[in-house]
Amino acid sequence: MIFTVAVFSIRFVPRRERLIVQYLHYGHTRILVTDRVGKVVLAYSASLAQAAVADTIAVPTVDDAGLPVTVQLMLAPAIPVLLEPAPEDALEDAGDLAAQDFLTDARWRISALPPTGPGARHRR
Numbered sequence: 001m002i003f004t005v006a007v008f009s010i011r012f013v014p015r016r017e018r019l020i021v022q023y024l025h026y027g028h029t030r031i032l033v034t035d036r037v038g039k040v041v042l043a044y045s046a047s048l049a050q051a052a053v054a055d056t057i058a059v060p061t062v063d064d065a066g067l068p069v070t071v072q073l074m075l076a077p078a079i080p081v082l083l084e085p086a087p088e089d090a091l092e093d094a095g096d097l098a099a100q101d102f103l104t105d106a107r108w109r110i111s112a113l114p115p116t117g118p119g120a121r122h123r124r
Contacts, residue, residue: 020035022034022084022086024037024059024082026079027079032062034099036103037099038083039083040106041059044110048075048113049076049077050116051113052077053113054077055075056072056074057102058071059102070102
């Protein structure tokens with residue numbers, strides 16, 4: 001009698017969260033960004049508008065081939081920026097580290113702006 005024993009191992013791979021992407025509209029250009037990057041760009045743009053100042057930022061995105069790149073944007077009070085939902089599969093995890101660096105930098109920039117609005121002198 002011959003017995004065949006199969007030995008195998010099962011490796012569990014943690015399930016990745018679904019990546020939500022948005023189109024960031026800037027002028028006549030549409031830039032594909034992650035949801036978190038898009039929301040931080042909007043928050044920073046609003047903070048700059050309230051402080052009546054402008055700034056340039058490097059936003060992580062992907063090129064036509066799907067490779068991670070950054071685009072330079074100037075945010076200012078008179079420049080409208082908006083987000084539009086994009087297809088779920090439009091952006092892979094390319095450039096995730098760049099996105100994390102961008103989020104950290106943008107949040108720091110927002111916190112460095114002077115307070116605005118009613119009672120602004122009493123905040124901080």
